[in-house]
Amino acid sequence: MTSESFRDAESLQTEEILRRFDQVFLTHDPADLQQLVADDCVIENTQPAPDGSRHEGKEACIALWTRIATNADIHFENERYIARGDHGVIQWRLVWGPDPSSSVRGVNLMRVRAGQIVEAQGYVKGV
Incomplete structure (x- = not known):
């Protein structure tokens, strides 16, 4: 996994x-979400197509x-921050099977305020 972050605080x-x-x-352990998610957080999810859910x-x-984190049938391989x-x-x-055709690449766009996530948008590559 690589990081391309700026070095400011x-x-x-x-x-x-x-x-x-x-x-x-x-x-697969969601315990830290209580601390990471802001009260006014908004997610635009990847499903259902075409626009996802809010x-x-x-x-x-x-x-x-x-629900996503505790799904034992999937796992994530992260590429870059x-x-x-x-x-x-x-x-x-996102991987759900043994071969490359059982996976999809995606991205989360996120915004953080005061050490908590306030906005997240998920996108996946289409066919």
Whole structure:
């Protein structure tokens, strides 16, 4: 996994939040979400096509991310973090089977405020 973050204090804090968030999905353990997600967080998810779904508020965002993180039939392979100021990007591959055709690449665009995630948009590569 590579990092292309700026080295100023805000970018470094954003990258740290991205890394902690990422660990939730790598370890299938959503416990850290309570600290990472802001009360006014908004997620625009990748499903259903074509525009995804919108989830507003801490409870709704944690519920969505918990369902994804605890799904034992999938795992993420993360490729890169990019943090610039309060904005961050996580590039990843979602894997649900043994071969490359059982995976898809995607990206999360995120915004962090005061050490918590306030906005997340997920996108996946289409056919």
